[in-house]
Amino acid sequence: MKIFLKHIILFFVLLNIITACHTRDNQQQVKLRGKIVNPKTDDVILSRDFLLLRSDTLKLFGENQVKGTVNTPVEGLYVFYVFPEFQTLYLKPGDSLAFHLNVDEFDESLSFSGSLGFENNLLMELFLVNEKESDYFFHHKFDFSPALFFKKIDSFDRIKNQLINDYADDFRHTTSKYQDIVKLLNQSMTMNIKEVYARKRKDVKLPDNYFSYCKILQKKLPDPNVIYLYAFANSFLARKVSGQNLDKKHLYKKIANVINNNFYDRAFKNNVLVNYCNRYIRNQHITKADTVIFTFYQYMDNKSYKDYCKRLIHKNRRLKQGKKFPSLILTDQNKQPVLLDTILKNNKVLIGFWDLKQRKNFISNLKKYKKYKSLYPEIKFLIINDNPQQFDEWVMQIPAEKNLMFLQLKANDSSKIILPHHLSQVYLVDNKVIKQSMLNIYRQDFEKRITGFYNEK
Numbered sequence: 001m002k003i004f005l006k007h008i009i010l011f012f013v014l015l016n017i018i019t020a021c022h023t024r025d026n027q028q029q030v031k032l033r034g035k036i037v038n039p040k041t042d043d044v045i046l047s048r049d050f051l052l053l054r055s056d057t058l059k060l061f062g063e064n065q066v067k068g069t070v071n072t073p074v075e076g077l078y079v080f081y082v083f084p085e086f087q088t089l090y091l092k093p094g095d096s097l098a099f100h101l102n103v104d105e106f107d108e109s110l111s112f113s114g115s116l117g118f119e120n121n122l123l124m125e126l127f128l129v130n131e132k133e134s135d136y137f138f139h140h141k142f143d144f145s146p147a148l149f150f151k152k153i154d155s156f157d158r159i160k161n162q163l164i165n166d167y168a169d170d171f172r173h174t175t176s177k178y179q180d181i182v183k184l185l186n187q188s189m190t191m192n193i194k195e196v197y198a199r200k201r202k203d204v205k206l207p208d209n210y211f212s213y214c215k216i217l218q219k220k221l222p223d224p225n226v227i228y229l230y231a232f233a234n235s236f237l238a239r240k241v242s243g244q245n246l247d248k249k250h251l252y253k254k255i256a257n258v259i260n261n262n263f264y265d266r267a268f269k270n271n272v273l274v275n276y277c278n279r280y281i282r283n284q285h286i287t288k289a290d291t292v293i294f295t296f297y298q299y300m301d302n303k304s305y306k307d308y309c310k311r312l313i314h315k316n317r318r319l320k321q322g323k324k325f326p327s328l329i330l331t332d333q334n335k336q337p338v339l340l341d342t343i344l345k346n347n348k349v350l351i352g353f354w355d356l357k358q359r360k361n362f363i364s365n366l367k368k369y370k371k372y373k374s375l376y377p378e379i380k381f382l383i384i385n386d387n388p389q390q391f392d393e394w395v396m397q398i399p400a401e402k403n404l405m406f407l408q409l410k411a412n413d414s415s416k417i418i419l420p421h422h423l424s425q426v427y428l429v430d431n432k433v434i435k436q437s438m439l440n441i442y443r444q445d446f447e448k449r450i451t452g453f454y455n456e457k
Contacts, residue, residue: 030116031096033067036060036082038103040357045081046070046089050225050271052081053304075177077225082106083357087127088225090119090178107131118170119178122163126182129160130189130228137193142200146207149197153190160186180222187216188228195235199242217262224267233263233272252280252292260299274305281309282421285438287317318417321437325351325429326418330384330407333395338407344432348453349380351427352441353420354406356387356394361423366399368441373403376454384409386419428453 032046044066047055056070070091072078077088085106091097097116102109107128112120133156144152164171164182171179191213198206214236221229240258241251255276263269277296280286286293293313297306318326328340343349352369354362373381381404385394388411398406409415420426420438428436428450435453439446 028071028073028093029069030072030091030093031068032058032070032098033096033114034065034099034101036064036066036101036103037109039064039082040103041083043083045079047079047081048073048225050079050230051274051305051308052079053308055079055081075175076223077181079225088123088227090123090181091116092175118167119174122167122171123182123185125163126160126185127227129156129163130186132156133189134193137196142197144197146204153193157186157190177222181226184222184226185228187213188226188232191216192228192232192235195232195239199235199239214262218264221265221268224265224271229268230272230275233259233268236262237276248280248284249290249292252276253295256292256295256299266301270300270302270305273300274302274308277305277309278312281312281316285316285320286313287320289313315417316437319427319434319437321434323434323437324432325427325434328415328418329410331388331391331410332407333398335391341432343380343382343405344429346431347380348378348431349382349427349429350450351418351429352381352383353423353426354383354385354387354394355423356385356390356397358423359397365424365441366401369404370401372447372450376450377403379450379454380405382407384418430456 034044036044039060042060044058044060045052045055046058047053049055056068058066058068058070060066070078072091072093075092076090078091080087080089082101082103085103087107087110089097095116096114097112097120098114099110099112099120101111107124110124112124136152136156142149194210194213198210217236237255237258240262241254244251244254246254256273259269259272259276263272273296277293277300280292280296289297289310293309296309300306325340325344330338330340332338350369350372352365354365369381369383373379383404383406385406385408387394388409391408394408418427424440424442425438426436426441427434428439430453435456436449439449443449
């Protein structure tokens with residue numbers, strides 16, 4: 001009897017542990033459901049960061065519906081990515097949100113319901129007003145006297161404050177963190193506009209306290225995912241390094257130091273650091289960590305961000321000039337395997353890329369491919385598609401262009417290594433050896449570079 005009683009007690013102890021863990025898991029998730037109109041992919045991604053490193057992916061089903069739970073360990077803003085657009089959503093652990101979205105009219109059509117519907121609808125309305133404010137100032141090229149400039153800013157502030165006042169009762173029942181996020185959303189747009197005005201209108205005298213808004217950088221922020229914070233950060237950094245005539249290495253090192261010395265909020269600092277480290281690695285084709293990279297690493301305490309930068313460097317190193325192009329098995333239009341080495345062997349080849357999700361980009365690139373193929377007919381032009389799950393659609397869209405070769409990547413991660421940083425970049429390969437790595441076809445000197453590649457023996 002005692003043994004039986006011990007088993008019962010043990011069972012209930014285990015049951016309580018399992019139930020507590022299940023409850024805790026539920027409290028750190030949000031139920032999400034929605035309807036997507038004109039989707040470009042089957043994925044809806046929700047992430048805690050803009051790099052989509054800590055993210056959940058929900059798949060469309062039925063008539064472009066989505067339903068599931070996503071991880072939300074803390075209250076705040078999460079990145080909502082539906083290709084090719086993104087927005088931020090306010091979520092609270094244990095809550096729910098429904099949405100309706102037309103991808104072709106992203107921000108204008110995004111609407112919400114459910115327990116978090118009010119908070120997100122208000123954020124969207126404020127976002128659209130902020131966008132109008134930004135468009136207004138950039139459209140007029142910031143050509144205002146200081147008095148008129150401040151008057152225009154005040155007029156937009158009144159519109160945003162009135163919008164909040166129209167929902168005063170509902171707004172009072174939101175959390176203090178949400179209210180701080182709303183304040184920061186509006187404030188960061190104003191800060192960005194002031195930064196741009198100061199940079200563009202160096203001819204005007206600004207008040208002594210004009211840059212007092214920068215004090216916010218020395219504080220803990222309510223949320224690091226407020227979109228306009230990053231436009232402001234870019235403008236702030238541009239002002240801090242302007243007129244110094246630095247080469248790229250010293251410029252990016254200077255930027256890293258300015259970020260470290262001026263940005264207090266840890267998450268925001270890490271996000272801005274990885275953004276500029278990313279730019280440096282991609283734009284300068286960095287293949288080995290140098291003093292600039294180590295400076296960024298020194299200030300960046302987010303390990304996943306460091307690992308992200310290291311992967312970019314590894315990619316550049318593996319695909320740098322002088323390396324052999326990776327050997328892959330691709331698929332032709334008849335679903336037959338094609339060994340890439342057989343195309344590259346004893347040939348000069350331009351390797352470009354196609355993504356069905358970015359059709360306009362490919363059409364624009366195709367004009368370039370046709371032009372240079374006509375100028376250099378001896379060069380093989382290979383266009384590789386990166387949509388292995390959409391084979392039939394890809395085949396139907398292939399243009400009737402006999403001088404270009406179209407193949408498709410196979411559905412495995414190993415093939416992803418050859419993808420450049422964006423679709424306008426190509427490789428120039430001579431007998432399997434990379435002569436130009438991730439070269440942008442829209443560069444002013446591209447024709448000079450491909451001519452040199454063509455004439456090289």
